[in-house]
Amino acid sequence: MPRAKKPKAKKAKKTETKKVKITKKAIKKAVKKVKEPEIKEKFVYFFGGGKAQGGEKLRDLLGGKGAGLAEMTNIGIPVPPGFTISTQMCNLFYDRDMNLPQILMQEVRENLKKVEKLMGAKFGDLKNPLLLSVRSGAKFSMPGMMDTILNLGLNEETTEGLIQKTGNERFAYDSYRRFIQMFGSVVLGIDKNEFEKIIEKKKEHHRIKMDTSLMVSDLKDIISKFKKKIKSKTGEEFPQDPFLQLLMSIEAVFKSWNNPRAIHYRKLNQIPSDLGTAVNLQAMVFGNMGDDCLTGVGFTRNPSNGENLLFGEYLVNAQGEDVVAGIRTPKPLEKLKKERSEIYKKLLSLTKKLEKHYQDIQDFEFTVQQGKLFMLQTRRGKRTAHAAVKAAVDMVKEKLISKEEAIRRIEPAQLDQLLHPVIDPDAKLEVIARGLAASPGAASGKIVFSAEEAVKLAESGEDVIMVRKETNPDDISGMAVARGILTSRGGMTSHAAVVARGMGIPCVVGCEEIKVNEERKVFTVKGYILREKESISVNGTTGEVILGTAPTIKPALTGEFGEFMEWTDQIRKLGVRTNADVPKDAEQAIKFGAEGIGLCRTEHMFFAKDRLPLVREMILAKTREEREQALNKLLPFQKSDFKGLFEVMKGFPVTIRTLDPPLHEFLPKKEELLVEITELRMKNEEPEKLKEKEELLARVEELSEFNPMLGHRGCRLGIVYPEITEMQVKAIFEAACELAKKKKVVVPEVMIPLVGTLEEFVNQKEIVVRVAEETIKKYKVKLKYLVGTMIEIPRASLTADEIATEAEFFSFGTNDMTQMVYGYSRDDAGKFIRYYIEHGILSQDPFVSIDQKGVGQIVAMGVKKGKDSRKDLKVGICGEHGGDPESIIFCHKIGLDYVSCSPYRVPIARLAAAKAVVGTEDYTTA
C-alpha cells in the first residue's frame, strides 16, 4: 500500500507544540459540556458495564459510531464493551509522520484491561481469548474509509483456545480464516481476490458451492495458503502477536482517512480534511456459539406502515450476516416472544428505551451469546412515507415528540408517495430506459404518439401512455386523457413536465435514450422496438420506463395524514395557493388544502377544440374590427370558464393572469406548413388550397420569432392589442358580477404578466380598472378586486419600488425569472444542465429548486423594494418553485406572503411552509 500523502506535513511539524495546545483546549471544552471531571490529555474513551466516557455530544472526538456506542452504554443498553481512540489522535498521527505515540498504546492497554474484566476473557489468552472488532468512525458517515476487521486477536495458539472455549472447531477455524482474510486485505493491502481465488479453488476441487460446506481440514489448508500468500506479497509473516495486530489495525484505520476515495468523497461533500477519524475497538460477541446463542435485526415500529409493534427477524446459533444472507430462513420476532419470552421481553424493553432516547424509530442489531443479550447497533430506521407519517403522529400522541418535531422529521418530498399510485416494490420489472422523474406516480397503458390517437383510444376505454419527442399546447387534449406521459426531450420544467404535474399525471421527460418517430408511430431503445398500442409503464417518481404493464399500489390516505397536515396549517406562516386553470384542478387543490388560486393561465382555455378556431380567427384578423369580432365570440367561453373557477373557489381569492404566450403558439407549425406547401406545389393540382396555405404560412412567418420566450408575449400583447385585455377583463368581471348578484363571495385578482416597466403596468391597469368599474356599475354590485403583476422579468425586480406604487400585488414567476437570470431556455437547456450537474458545475437544476444565490437574490431585492414602497403589498410566487420544499423555505425567509403550486404539490407546500417555521436542521444532521 503506498504511503498516503501527509497533508501540509512541513508546516504541521513546525507548529506541532502549538497545535497540541489548541487541541487540549478543544478537548477540555468538549468534555466540560458533558460534565466529566477534568482530563489532562486523553486519547482513549472507554464504554462498557453501563458507563461510558462521552456520548453523542462528543461526536467531534469520538466519531459517529463511537459516540453512538458510548451513548447506548450510558443509557444502560448492554453493548459489548470497548473503547474509542479519538479523532484527535488521527491528526496527531499525521503530525508525527504517521507514527503513533507511546502514550497511546499505554492508554489502549489500560482500557483493554477493563474490557477483559467485563468480558471475563483475556486478549491473546491461550485458553479463553478475548477477540476484538476494529472499526473506523468519523464525525460524518463516510464511504471510502476502512472496512471492519472482526476476530482480531486470533493466531495459531488463540484459535486453539477458542476451540477449547466453544467446543466448536469449525467455528474457530472459520473465524481465524475470516480474520486473516480481512486483515490481509484491509491492513496489509492485498487484493481481496487473491484470497477469494484460494477459496474458490478449494471449492472447485470439492465441487461444492457454499463456503459453509468447507470442512475443518479445508479451512486449515486455506489458512496455510493465506499465510503463504501474505508472505509472498509482503515479504513478512502474518503477525501472530495480537498486540501487533492491534497496532497495525489502528494505523490502518488512520491511514484510510487519506484514501483517494475518502479524499474524493470529502471534496464532493465539502467535509474538512482535518476532522480525522476515530478507531473503535470492541469485544466480539458471537450468536453462533451454540443453541443458547442467536442473532437478529429489527425495527422498533413497522417501517412499512408505522404500526407500533416490534418488527424483525432472528436466527438461532447464527452469525449476524446469516440473517440477511438468505441461506437460512430467519424467523419473525413474534416467534421469539413464544420461544424465548425472557429474551424477547428484554429486547422489547431495550428497544423501547432506545426509541425513547432517540425519539425515533430505531433500526437495531442484536446478538445473544450464551443467553446474554447484546445490542450491537442502533440507528434511525428508514421507513416509507406512510410509516413516517403514522409514526410521527403516534409519537406526538405518545408525548414522545412535539408537533414541531413531527413536522421537522417528515420530508416534504416523501408525501408524493402518499398522493400517487406507486409501482409494487416487489414486482419484477424490465426497465428499458431512464429519463427525468418529472411528475410522480406510476402508470401503465398503450402507447400513442399523437393527441388525436390518445383521445380516440381513451374514449374507447383504454389506458394510454402518450409518447412524444416533446409536447406543446396542441397536445393538451391528449395529455388530459393519458395515464402517463413520456418524452425524449425537455427538462423538469418543459411543457410536458409542467402540464403533467399540474394534472397530477405521472410523467417522464428528457428520456434521450429513446428515439421517437412520431410519423412512423414507433420508438426504439436499446434494440427494443415499440409501436403504437403496445403496452409500457412509466414511473414518474424514479424516471423509469418499463416494458409492459407494471403492477401498482394505490396507498391509502390514512387519518393520521389528515391530522398531520392540520398541524402544518397551525404552524406555517406562508399561505398556500394553487396554480389551476380549470374547475377540476381547482377542486382537487381545495381537497389538498389550497387557500386560493395563485395562477390561472387563461391561455390554457384557448387550446380547447371549440375555441382554437376562434383564437386563430382573432390572430389572423387584418383589422382591429375583425379582431374584436373574433374576441366577442371568445368572450362567452372565457366568462363561463371563470364562473366555474369562482364557484369552486368559494370566496378564496382567484388570481387570473391575462394572455401570456406568443400568438404563433396557437397557429400551425411553420415546418408542417412548409412541407404541405412544397407537396402541393409539386403536385400542382389544388391551386386554391396552395394559395390558402401560402397565406397562412405568410402570417405564421410574420408572427414567428427567433426567441419566442423573449418576444411578443405577456403584457406586450395586451398593450399592442388592448382589445384582447379588454375582452378578458370583461369576461372576468361579468362572471364575478353575476355570482356577486347571487350573494356569492368572489375575489378576483387580475395579474398582468411579463411586466418590465412601470409604464407597461400602468397601461394595462388602466384597461382593467376601466372595464372592471364599467362592469360593476352595469351589474350594480359591490365587488372588491386587486390588480397586480407577475414579477418575472429581472428589470421588474430591479425597479419593483416603482412598480409597487401602482401594483397591489406581486407574484414572482420564477420560471421565467430563472430563464432570464441564467440565460437558460428551459426548453433547450436540459441537455447541458444535465452535463453541468454531472460535472459539478451546477449543484442542482435551478428550474427544480430556486437558485438562492442569484435568482433568489434578485427576488429578495424585488420583495424588499416592493414592500418598502407599498406597505400592504401582497407578495407570492407562482412558478414551479412554489411547489419545491427548499424553495418554499427560502420564500418564507425572504418574507413572501404565499406560495402557489400545482394541485398535487399543495400538501407538500403546506408541510414545507411549516418546516420553514420549525426548522429542518436538527433532523437532517443527526
Add this chain to the structure above:
Amino acid sequence: MPRAKKPKAKKAKKTETKKVKITKKAIKKAVKKVKEPEIKEKFVYFFGGGKAQGGEKLRDLLGGKGAGLAEMTNIGIPVPPGFTISTQMCNLFYDRDMNLPQILMQEVRENLKKVEKLMGAKFGDLKNPLLLSVRSGAKFSMPGMMDTILNLGLNEETTEGLIQKTGNERFAYDSYRRFIQMFGSVVLGIDKNEFEKIIEKKKEHHRIKMDTSLMVSDLKDIISKFKKKIKSKTGEEFPQDPFLQLLMSIEAVFKSWNNPRAIHYRKLNQIPSDLGTAVNLQAMVFGNMGDDCLTGVGFTRNPSNGENLLFGEYLVNAQGEDVVAGIRTPKPLEKLKKERSEIYKKLLSLTKKLEKHYQDIQDFEFTVQQGKLFMLQTRRGKRTAHAAVKAAVDMVKEKLISKEEAIRRIEPAQLDQLLHPVIDPDAKLEVIARGLAASPGAASGKIVFSAEEAVKLAESGEDVIMVRKETNPDDISGMAVARGILTSRGGMTSHAAVVARGMGIPCVVGCEEIKVNEERKVFTVKGYILREKESISVNGTTGEVILGTAPTIKPALTGEFGEFMEWTDQIRKLGVRTNADVPKDAEQAIKFGAEGIGLCRTEHMFFAKDRLPLVREMILAKTREEREQALNKLLPFQKSDFKGLFEVMKGFPVTIRTLDPPLHEFLPKKEELLVEITELRMKNEEPEKLKEKEELLARVEELSEFNPMLGHRGCRLGIVYPEITEMQVKAIFEAACELAKKKKVVVPEVMIPLVGTLEEFVNQKEIVVRVAEETIKKYKVKLKYLVGTMIEIPRASLTADEIATEAEFFSFGTNDMTQMVYGYSRDDAGKFIRYYIEHGILSQDPFVSIDQKGVGQIVAMGVKKGKDSRKDLKVGICGEHGGDPESIIFCHKIGLDYVSCSPYRVPIARLAAAKAVVGTEDYTTA
C-alpha cells in the same frame, strides 16, 4: 376663446399673501445677483438706451426672450427699447381669477414713457405714433404659446400719423391691415382663415397672386371688411384705444400659457406648470421706411464650414420677412461692406461683441431704420458638424473658450457626419420608404438579394446595396462587399445593424414598409416594384430609402478635427477600445484612436468560405476524436487570424472571446432542408442524396433550439466540448508566442463568454491557463496575459464578487444583458419596441442607449461587487452601448475602466468619454 382652466385656483387664493412674500424674497435674491439697488415690488423690467433692469441671470422672471433683450442692452448692443412684464405677474394673473392688478398698468405706463423718450415718438400719437411689438417668453422655449403681435398702437388716426411720418401710404395701411389681422386671430381668437379668405377674395377679384400687388384702396377695403368681421364674430368693435389694445394683448399672452397645446407640451417635457410666461413689449423699428432703411440676417461665422467670416444676407427698404420670403433676391453681406461700409463696420463690431459675450456662433437679425442700426435678435447659430468643430477649435485658439468648453459643445453624434459620406442636402430625392437609421452614411448601388449575387456583382466592379428580410452570419461575405444594407426586419442591434456598424457600412433596418421576396428577387413598396440590379440609395443617417442614385458628399477630415480629438484624449478618464474581428477593421480603429481591441469575436472567422466546411465537419462529428480532427484543421486558420490582429495592434491589448454562438448557426437552415427533402421524396429519384439530407436534417434538428439566445452557446459550448476551447486557446498563444519570439509586444486577454456561475468560469480558465502555459513553455518566451469574462448574464452581475475572485477582467456585454434584463430578443422585439416608443411606454430603445434604471443598475452592481472583491479588476463594456454617448457617460459614472465599440464609433466614444469629465449640462440648457 374658452376660459383657460386656472391651475390650483382655490389653494392659491388662500395662500396669496404668503406667496407674494416668498416671491419678494426670490426677486430680491435674483436682483442682488445683478447688483441693482433694492426694489420693493416690481413686475416690469425696462431695457433700452444701453441699460436694462436684469439680464440672463433673471431668466426665471424675464423668460428667455426678455432676459436676452436685457442682456444685449446691458452689453451695449442697440436694441429697440422696451420692457418685460415678469412671469410672476402671470401667476398673479391666475391667482386673481385672470384679472391684471391696477399697479401693473401704472408700471407699464411709466416704462412706456421711457420708451417714448428714447424713440422720440409717442404711443397713440396722431403725428408721430410709437408702435409696439408684443411677444410671449417663458423660461424655456415653448411652442403652443402666443404668436407675435406687431404694429400695436395703430388705429384709424395713428395710421394717418404714420403716413405723415413716413410719407408712405401703402406701408401704413399695410401695417394697419397686418395688425388687425394678428390682433383678431391672436387676441380675439378668430380663425385666421376668416381674414385670409377676405384677402384671397380681393386678389381673385383683381386676378393677382401676390399680397404686394394690392393697392392702397384695396388695403383700405380689406381693413374695413376685417373690422366688420370682428364685429360680427365678437359682437364688439375692433378696439381703437391703443391702451386697450395693449391691455388685451398682455392678457392674451398670459392666457396662452394655459392653451391646450402649451399644457400638452409642458406635460411631455416635464416643465412645471407654475413657471408662467413673461410678456415682452418693444418699440417697432422698420427697415422699409425708405432707401436709408434695410434689414438682414446673418451668422457670426460660416455655419457650413466654420470659417471666421460674417455670413448672411440683407435687403434695402424691406421688412425682415422679405429677406427669407424669396420674393426679392437678397444680397450677401459682403456687398454691404462695399455699399454701406459704415453700417457694415458697425454690424461687424456688434456681432463680434455678441459672439464674445455669448462665446459661440450667433445667428442674428438686424434692421437699419433711417440710418440707425438695431439688433433685433441673437441666438446660438445652428451649424454643421464640420463648422461646429472648426469654430470650437478656432475659438479655443482665440482664447474665447476653454478646451473643456469646446468639448462640452460638440455633440458626439454630430461626428458621424464627419466620418461618413452624406447625401447632398441640395439634391432632390424620391424617398420611397423609411426604416431605422442603423449605421450612418449614405450609399447608392444596384440591388442584390443574396450574398452570392453581392459578391459576384461587386467583383465585376459594381456598387451593390444588399436587400434582405434580415441578415444572418451566412450573409457576411455579401455584406462585406456591399456599399449599403437594407432589411425589412430587425432592430438597432439586429445582426445587420451590428455588422454594418462594425464595418462602417451605411445601413437601414426594420424597414417594414417594404415587402422583400428573396426568391423572386424583388421588393415592393407603395406601388414601386424594385428588382435585382435596379438602383437605389440608402441613407443610414436618416433611415431613408431613395429611388435611384442619390448624389453624396464626402466631408473632408480637416486638421481641426484631429486637433480637437487630441484634446478629448487629454481630458477623458475612460479608455476607448474597439470591437474588431479582422485586421482591416482593427487598422481602421487604430486610425480613429482606439487603444486596444475590447472584443474580437472568433466566430466571425468561422464563416469564411474556406473554413465553414471545416466548422461543419467539427459540428457533425460523432466522436470526440472526429471533432478533434476537424478542430486541428481549423487551428492554422485561427492562428493566422490572431497573428494578423496582434501585429496590427502593435502592443495594445487584444481581448479575444472564445466561441459564442450556438452551433446550428453554422449549419444549413432547417426550413430549407425540409423543402429540399420533401422535393426529393416526391421526385423519388435520388435516394442517396435524400438519405444524406435526412441525416443532415436529423443533426440540425438535434441542435436546433426553441430559444437559441438562451440555449447551448457561449461558455456552455466550451464546457461540453472542451476541445473547442483548447483549440482556440492554442491558436491564440501559438500566434502570440511566435510574435513574442520576434521581440514583438503582444498582450492577449482571453475572454470567456456567457458566464453565469463561478464554476463555469473556473472550468474554462483551467483550460486557458493550462494550454497557455504549455504553449509559452514550448516556445520558451515570456508573455503576460489575462483571463477574464463577459458579464452579460444577469446572474453574473449578481454574483460578480464570486466571479471576480477568479476573473482578472470583466467586460460587460450589455446587448445580452439588456435582452435578459428586459426579456427582449433583439431579433424579435423591434416591432413592439417601436410601438412602445410611439406610445410613450419606452422613452428610448434600450438597445440603442443603456437603460440606466434597470440594466444600468445591475451593471453598476456588478462593477461594485467585482471591484470590491478584486482591487485591480479591469472593467470594460463591449456591447453596442460602448459606442453610444449617453451610455458612455453612464459608464464613466459607474467607474468602468474602458469602453469598446465598433471602429467607426471610436471618435464618438473618445468625445463622449471626455464629455463625461467636463459635463454636458451648461450647453444643452442654454
